[in-house]
Amino acid sequence: MDLLQSIKSKRAKQKKKDPVARDVFTRVGWIVRQNGLDEGFLRMLDPAANDAWQTRLGAARVRLKTRTELPLFFLATQEEYRLIRAILRAVDNPYLEFANTPDEILWCRYLFRLNPAIPQDRLIRFHFETLVLHEQDKVGGGLAGVPPPGTGKRNLSP
Amino acid sequence: MRRLLDSNLVFFIESDFVYMPLLLDPSIDREARALSEARGPTRKRAPTGENIIIRQDGMQFVKTFNLFSLVNNFKAINAHEYHRMREACLHQYRLNGDADNVFGDEMLNRILFLILPHFIKTSRGWQRSRPSREELLDFIVSKIDIPPKYVADAAAFLDLQPLENILKSMDDQKPALQPPAGGVLTSSELSAWLQEAVQANILTSEYARLSRALKLRRQLLRAKPEHIALFLYIADFGSIEIAGFGFARMKSPRDYLVYKRTGEYVLKDYYGRPYLFPDCRVAVSTYAPARPFVMEKYKHPFLRGYQSNQEICMKPVETSGKPSPETIIRSLEEGITALRYGYDPRRRNGYHSLDKTYIYIPTITFEEYRI
Structure with missing residues (x-):
């Protein structure tokens, strides 16, 4: 590649429009507003309550991921801001960027503990509860303190 | 603005300025904190309208618009109201x-x-x-x-x-x-x-x-x-007509259509056969370039179709901006002259000819005007 072509391709790359990346604050803020979450949700995020909540994972089920159209940015009222900051502090892991519902925020920490290296495409395509079932099957009974889910391996291929 | 006033928001008023509840994201929060730290914690807030952010009862308000500016520009903001x-x-x-x-x-x-x-x-x-x-x-x-x-x-x-x-x-x-x-x-x-x-x-x-x-x-x-x-x-009717000359006010209060009636007139076709054309009003507007047009539903060799408000096919009178009285007079006279005397039966000028030509494409016919 000669110099001229190199300059042209470099400029073309610079001109290319990148989609605006929504940050995790926008995602959580949108979930909070759309679902009308309040301080009660924080109590569910409490580690003890969160584990107890996970024991309700009884029947094996594959849940579909809800699709959401996030806004480009999110401006929160002061109450919403406090709640969002508290959620971000409580669930401080990279899977939160892929949560679309309050349920998924609750599953987020447990899923990360089960497998901190789930590929992004799976996090985007599958509901976190489904991923938890899958990961529990892989480790054969889940983590200590959490009852094993239903029997049989689940195939997550679409 | 109506949504704002119908909302259940709480505002803060200081020095004629409206302070609205501050909406936050991490960067705004950082800025607000930096602003507050720069001002210093002990400094007492003076009601001068210079404060960008005001903290009151655990809430933060940000300076937005001046009340009197809102009042003075209300006509532009909410014209209907x-x-x-x-x-x-x-x-x-x-x-x-x-x-x-x-x-x-x-x-x-x-x-x-x-x-x-x-x-x-x-x-x-x-x-x-x-x-x-x-x-x-x-x-x-x-x-x-x-x-x-x-x-x-x-x-x-x-x-x-x-x-x-x-x-x-x-x-x-x-x-x-x-x-x-x-x-x-x-x-x-x-x-x-x-x-x-x-x-x-x-x-x-x-x-x-x-x-x-x-x-x-x-x-x-x-x-x-x-x-x-x-x-x-x-003022009430917006129009008068005297001896074939008249004007009519448009929707805009100071714009008018000035018109003059042509009266009945006769044109002849290629073979010398006469056609009696009915009366019509040739008008010029006072708010646009002076281009004469026929107000009624009308047909003529110099009009493209058979409908109302058609511009007459003629060289426009040169004007810039709103036409002057002289331009309006000249445009009306030229429009009437074009309709009454502009048609040349030998050249069959205009959009249509009065008689059917050898290669006849039926568009507008003038048979009913023949006398």
Whole structure:
């Protein structure tokens, strides 16, 4: 590649429009507003309550991921801001960027503990509860303190 | 703005500025904290309107707009609501109507005193080259049957006493535009204050109009009542027609269509056969480039179709901006000349020919006009 072509391709790359990346604050803020979450949700995020909540994972089920159209940015009222900051502090892991519902925020920490290296495409395509079932099957009974889910391996291929 | 006032938000008012609840994201939060740290924790907040962010009862408010700026620009912000409030206010003081404006309508004066004399011929002819305004108005009044209601209205118009009374009462009741007390204000309280403030503003502007109206009426005291009646008639109807010349007001109050009737006329086709064309009105607008058009549904070799408001096919009169009286006169004359004398049967000029040509494509036919 000669110099001229190199300059042209470099400029073309610079001109290319990148989609605006929504940050995790926008995602959580949108979930909070759309679902009308309040301080009660924080109590569910409490580690003890969160584990107890996970024991309700009884029947094996594959849940579909809800699709959401996030806004480009999110401006929160002061109450919403406090709640969002508290959620971000409580669930401080990279899977939160892929949560679309309050349920998924609750599953987020447990899923990360089960497998901190789930590929992004799976996090985007599958509901976190489904991923938890899958990961529990892989480790054969889940983590200590959490009852094993239903029997049989689940195939997550679409 | 309406959504803002109908919301259940709480505002903070300081030094005529509205402070709204601050919406946050991490970067705004950082900025707000930096601002607060820069100001220092111990410094007491002075109500000067210089504070960008105010903390009150655990809430943060950010400086937005000036209340008086909102009041002064309310007409542009919410034209419909402003119009409704203005109508209610004018009705309260019996100031509705357009009667006063018509006397100061420059375009109307040009039409009456510069364009009309060119097209109207009296039985004796004008005695001098240019008739006076009084003579012209006398002539127009003699040609138009003005209903008695307007003659009575003219007498009332020239009676200044009621107007002076209204002005005096407005002087007494004129509300002073006071800003609301500083501090926390609900949206309904802000909305109520805004209503009062806009009403006061309207009254102030109408006060000026009323003063101007009174001044104008004092100047008109020496005018003949029938002349005043003529202007009131025009203010109501917006149009008059005398001997084939006339004008009609458009939706915009100071724009008019000036027209002249062609009368019946005869054109001949290639074989010399005559066609009698009916009367039509050739018009020019005072608000756009002077291009003559036919107001009625009409067909002619110089008109593209058979419909109303068609421009006449001719070389446009050169103008820039709004046409002058001379341009309007010239355009009307050229438009009428084009219709009556512009068609050349040998050349069959224009969009259509009167007779059917060898290669005949049926578009507009003139058979029914043949005599």
